[in-house]
Amino acid sequence: MDAIRFEGVEKSFGQHHVLRGLDLAIPRGCITMVIGRSGTGKSVMLKHAMGLLRPEKGRIWVGSEEVTALDKRQLRTLRLRFGMVFQHGALFDSMTVRQNVAFPLREHTPLSEAEVQERVRAVLGPVGLLFAIDKMPGELSGGMRKRVALARALVHRPEILLYDEPTTGLDPILTAQVDRLIRDTQDRHPDMTSVVISHDMQATFRIADHVAFLHDGKVLLAGPPGRLETTEDPRVRQFVEGRLDGPIGVE
Amino acid sequence: MIVGLVSQLGARLLASVETLGSALRLGVAGSLEIVRPPWRWAETMKQLEFVGVQSLSIVLITGAFTGGVFALQGYEGFSIFGAEVLTGSTVTLALTRELGPALTAVLVAGRAGSAMAAEIGTMKVTEQVDALESMAVDPVDYLVAPRLVAGTVMVPALAMIFTAIGIVGAYLVGIYVLHIPKGAFIYRIEWYVDPDDCLLGLAKAAVFGFTLALVGCMKGLGVAGGAEGVGRATTEAVVLSSVSILVIDYFLTWWWMT
Numbered sequence: 001m002d003a004i005r006f007e008g009v010e011k012s013f014g015q016h017h018v019l020r021g022l023d024l025a026i027p028r029g030c031i032t033m034v035i036g037r038s039g040t041g042k043s044v045m046l047k048h049a050m051g052l053l054r055p056e057k058g059r060i061w062v063g064s065e066e067v068t069a070l071d072k073r074q075l076r077t078l079r080l081r082f083g084m085v086f087q088h089g090a091l092f093d094s095m096t097v098r099q100n101v102a103f104p105l106r107e108h109t110p111l112s113e114a115e116v117q118e119r120v121r122a123v124l125g126p127v128g129l130l131f132a133i134d135k136m137p138g139e140l141s142g143g144m145r146k147r148v149a150l151a152r153a154l155v156h157r158p159e160i161l162l163y164d165e166p167t168t169g170l171d172p173i174l175t176a177q178v179d180r181l182i183r184d185t186q187d188r189h190p191d192m193t194s195v196v197i198s199h200d201m202q203a204t205f206r207i208a209d210h211v212a213f214l215h216d217g218k219v220l221l222a223g224p225p226g227r228l229e230t231t232e233d234p235r236v237r238q239f240v241e242g243r244l245d246g247p248i249g250v251e
Numbered sequence: 252m253i254v255g256l257v258s259q260l261g262a263r264l265l266a267s268v269e270t271l272g273s274a275l276r277l278g279v280a281g282s283l284e285i286v287r288p289p290w291r292w293a294e295t296m297k298q299l300e301f302v303g304v305q306s307l308s309i310v311l312i313t314g315a316f317t318g319g320v321f322a323l324q325g326y327e328g329f330s331i332f333g334a335e336v337l338t339g340s341t342v343t344l345a346l347t348r349e350l351g352p353a354l355t356a357v358l359v360a361g362r363a364g365s366a367m368a369a370e371i372g373t374m375k376v377t378e379q380v381d382a383l384e385s386m387a388v389d390p391v392d393y394l395v396a397p398r399l400v401a402g403t404v405m406v407p408a409l410a411m412i413f414t415a416i417g418i419v420g421a422y423l424v425g426i427y428v429l430h431i432p433k434g435a436f437i438y439r440i441e442w443y444v445d446p447d448d449c450l451l452g453l454a455k456a457a458v459f460g461f462t463l464a465l466v467g468c469m470k471g472l473g474v475a476g477g478a479e480g481v482g483r484a485t486t487e488a489v490v491l492s493s494v495s496i497l498v499i500d501y502f503l504t505w506w507w508m509t
Binding site: 050052076077079080082084086087088090091092093103104107108 | 373374377378379381382384385386387388389
């Protein structure tokens with residue numbers, strides 16, 4: 001069974017038709033990269049999977065649960081199955097790193113203080129940030145903040161980990177480091193499913209097990225990363241090769 | 252031209268009704284979250300401290316000087332027909348019923364209400380509010396409810412302090428600047444000011460405190476468009492809550508008197 005499945009999902013914001021009949025199946029236990037130009041509805045798609053937005057048409061499943069049929073309370077429970085790494089980390093800036101990472105546990109688990117501290121240290125270790133455990137987010141660099149965000153998303157052991165453009169705004173070396181971290185995290189938790197939104201082609205070839213190419217609110221291509229190189233679709237080719245001239249207009 | 256004017260007026264009216272509607276909705280949702288578990292003790296304590304304790308110094312200074320200036324003005328008016336003895340009781344009555352609650356609320360709106368809009372607004376643009384939702388935490392429960400409690404509890408407390416220090420200020424000015432005899436100044440204060448007046452003042456202050464916190468939170472959660480949006484929301488929060496406080500003040504007082 002797929003981890004997440006979209007069927008004919010449509011969503012508009014005012015006049016702006018963002019998702020136009022999105023069909024996509026995200027396989028379990030691997031990294032799926034969702035690529036496409038900015039503004040093609042990639043983030044909107046993630047928010048639909050977590051039930052943060054509701055589609056006007058279509059249905060969405062997470063495992064065997066139909067997200068589009070859940071009420072507000074059931075949606076809360078559903079969200080606990082996800083971990084989300086936001087584009088700029090979205091750490092709570094009034095809390096220390098320790099409090100940030102402990103937050104999901106304190107909110108949703110009956111763990112004792114000692115167990116919470118142990119789990120916090122267990123997720124901060126692999127991202128190399130134990131030394132910063134009592135720092136405030138404002139004292140950290142962009143790359144460090146993203147690693148804390150990853151630790152916070154992982155701490156309650158989610159089934160599905162979502163990354164919203166995790167490397168945007170980082171230098172090439174930090175980008176490689178975050179990419180490696182995403183791959184390592186997946187390899188350490190083989191039952192987990194990772195979904196990464198990106199427009200970084202290098203990262204896609206480096207870490208993806210499965211790719212989906214989104215354009216104008218629809219999926220143009222889905223499959224193993226190799227398909228990106230063999231496809232005949234001129235729109236996908238233009239994006240992969242990063243060319244200005246082609247069927248995708250640049251306004 | 253007339254059509255344009257009418258449609259502009261209509262658009263303004265619609266926007267106002269919409270603002271009122273979203274304020275009411277957030278007010279109801281926030282009030283429900285106050286009574287519904289989980290209770291946010293730590294967050295509430297933090298807000299009580301921020302709204303209450305940290306506003307204390309400006310309330311003390313403003314209160315003392317408001318009482319003082321009111322004594323000066325009252326004395327001048329009353330002395331025209333030789334009724335200087337009324338200065339003390341008039342100042343006390345005015346502070347208890349009106350100046351204490353309303354001025355305190357406007358001060359707290361400027362200090363804490365604006366900060367609420369700025370803080371929540373910044374959280375909104377940096378996706379921290381989305382992060383809360385993604386972690387299955389209701390922003391209304393986590394962010395709005397503690398602030399509503401803090402406003403509703405702390406503004407009456409501060410208004411009491413404002414009134415008390417205002418009376419002291421008026422007394423000092425009355426005795427040492429205007430040389431009203433001590434006995435005449437406090438003459439019949441207890442006869443003019445009823446417990447009902449204190450109650451009205453406190454009840455109004457509680458409503459104002461709830462209002463300014465609600466407006467601050469609403470403007471914060473409604474932020475769109477980066478730093479500029481946060482700035483705009485902060486200004487709007489202060490303006491809207493100050494105006495609302497004074498308008499609500501009139502209607503509450505009118506309702507009380509009839």
